[in-house]
Amino acid sequence: MAVDTQDRPAATTAENGPTAEQDSRFQRYRIRTGMFAWIMHRLTGVGLVVYLIIHIWGLKSLSDPETFNALIAKYHSPIFKVGEFALLVAVAYHAMNGLRIVLIDFLGWSPKQKRLFVTLGAVTALIILVGGWPSIYSLGEWLFGPGTMPSLFL
Amino acid sequence: MAASKSNALNWFLHRITGTFLIFMLITHFWVQHYDHQVASVTHEVVTEKGEMPDYPDAAKEGVKAKMGNDVEATPYNVVMQRLADPVYAVLWKGFNILFLIVALHHGFYGLNNVLTDYIRDPMGRLVARSLSWTVALGLLIIGLYSVITAGW
Ligand code: HEM
Ligand code: HEM
Numbered sequence: 513m514a515v516d517t518q519d520r521p522a523a524t525t526a527e528n529g530p531t532a533e534q535d536s537r538f539q540r541y542r543i544r545t546g547m548f549a550w551i552m553h554r555l556t557g558v559g560l561v562v563y564l565i566i567h568i569w570g571l572k573s574l575s576d577p578e579t580f581n582a583l584i585a586k587y588h589s590p591i592f593k594v595g596e597f598a599l600l601v602a603v604a605y606h607a608m609n610g611l612r613i614v615l616i617d618f619l620g621w622s623p624k625q626k627r628l629f630v631t632l633g634a635v636t637a638l639i640i641l642v643g644g645w646p647s648i649y650s651l652g653e654w655l656f657g658p659g660t661m662p663s664l665f666l
Numbered sequence: 667m668a669a670s671k672s673n674a675l676n677w678f679l680h681r682i683t684g685t686f687l688i689f690m691l692i693t694h695f696w697v698q699h700y701d702h703q704v705a706s707v708t709h710e711v712v713t714e715k716g717e718m719p720d721y722p723d724a725a726k727e728g729v730k731a732k733m734g735n736d737v738e739a740t741p742y743n744v745v746m747q748r749l750a751d752p753v754y755a756v757l758w759k760g761f762n763i764l765f766l767i768v769a770l771h772h773g774f775y776g777l778n779n780v781l782t783d784y785i786r787d788p789m790g791r792l793v794a795r796s797l798s799w800t801v802a803l804g805l806l807i808i809g810l811y812s813v814i815t816a817g818w
Contacts, residue, residue, distance in 0.1 A: 554780060561773040565801070568766070568809045574749075574816040577742040581718060584741030588712035588719045596707070603691060610684045617681060646699055646709045654711035666709055 545629070549609055556606040563599060590654060597647040604639040608632045676775060683772040690765045697748075703728040706745050750817030759813055766809045774802040 573579035586592060612632050615621045621628055645664065652661040699707050702724040710719050721739040728747050729739045737743060748758045781794045 557773075557776050558780060561777050564769055564773055565805060568805045568812075571812045572808060574745075574812045577740070580742045580745070581740050582716075584706050584745075585712055585716075585718055587707055588710055590711050590713065593711055600695075603695075607684075607688050607691065611688065614681050614685055643695060643699075646707075650709045650711050653709075654713075663709075 549629075553606060553609050553613075556602040559602050560606060563602075588650075590651065593647050593651050597644050600644050600647070601640055604636050604643065608636040608639070680772060680775050683768045683775075686768050687772055690761075690768065693761070694765065704744060704747050706741050746817050749813075755817065759816075762813045763810065766806065766813065770802050770806055770809075774798055 570583055573583050587596070609632070612628055615628065616625065642665075646666060649661045649663065649666060653659075697704060699705050702722045704725070708719045708721055712719050718740055721744060725744050725747075726739040729737055729743045732747055732751070733743060749755055751758075777798055778795055781798065782791055785791050785794055
């Protein structure tokens with residue numbers, strides 16, 4: 513499904529020629545990026561479903577203070593800090609690529625695809641850096657000792 | 667795609683739920699990681715088993731003000747500032763319930779798309795579909811229960 517939107521041939525060649533026969537460089541590049549974007553969207557989507565299942569299951573502990581405290585304390589162990597960062601990367605990518613698909617589908621932004629792709633890529637990087645700073649910061653403090661990381665805006 | 671009359675509607679809904687999730691996830695992320703008073707996760711790594719994370723002063727004061735001077739800022743109490751608040755609990759629980767429904771619908775509808783792509787046999791599709799929506803329903807019930815009864 514996603515392939516349809518991303519591989520939609522440019523308006524001038526839209527009539528019949530199948531995309532495989534267009535050998536202009538630009539077109540090939542776009543297909544490859546589109547495929548990759550689509551596969552990553554699928555992987556992150558499924559990953560998030562897995563996380564959501566574990567998350568809701570874990571939140572049963574909301575009914576018991578002791579269990580809940582243990583759960584959140586676990587979220588502070590080193591490996592979970594890494595996981596937290598990976599989760600953010602998955603969410604940020606999936607959200608921004610999803611937004612891109614929605615904008616193309618609903619607002620017909622396909623002529624602006626390339627610019628949209630680059631802009632949202634930059635926004636994604638920003639979300640990951642700003643949103644991921646708490647995890648990076650806490651891992652750094654733990655690895656290199658207290659006070660070694662700039663706390664910046666935290 | 668297996669022909670179903672509601673496919674177009676579901677396709678549309680999937681885009682709507684996705685867009686909603688952007689705003690809900692931003693809120694969720696802010697509340698759990700950034701807000702100094704109510705974030706359940708702090709900027710700290712804990713390695714000892716049974717050790718609790720240390721919360722910022724804003725959180726400690728918030729918990730004291732709401733639950734009494736001798737109450738400690740444990741993760742549970744920090745979250746209960748919102749979920750057991752006499753006024754805002756309804757708002758937060760409402761938000762969480764909406765979030766729960768939207769995330770489950772989006773996630774499991776998406777999962778079904780993926781399954782339909784890889785499972786060719788109609789019977790297999792039906793089994794996969796029924797199974798995944800059963801799991802989703804189970805999670806909905808568990809999630810509703812946890813968030814509604816939290817802080818009672
Ligand atoms: C943060 C905001 C989100 C946005 C804007 C968004 C957007 C989208 C869109 C537009 C699609 C359809 C792609 C297509 O038809 O090709 C999609 C697919 C999907 N989404 Fe999301 N989504 C978001 C969050 C989530 C979350 C939190 C989960 C998991 C619980 C999730 C799981 C999935 C899955 C499993 C698919 C199917 C992937 C596929 O068919 O290849 N999404 N998303
Ligand atoms: C490490 C990151 C995360 C942490 C620490 C976290 C923590 C929490 C906590 C403590 C709650 C309890 C309710 C509340 O405090 O208001 C909650 C609820 C919820 N979270 Fe997360 N969360 C995280 C990431 C996510 C992600 C990525 C998703 C979406 C896929 C998500 C979906 C939900 C949902 C749907 C609820 C409501 C559950 C219910 O009603 O039972 N969370 N989260």
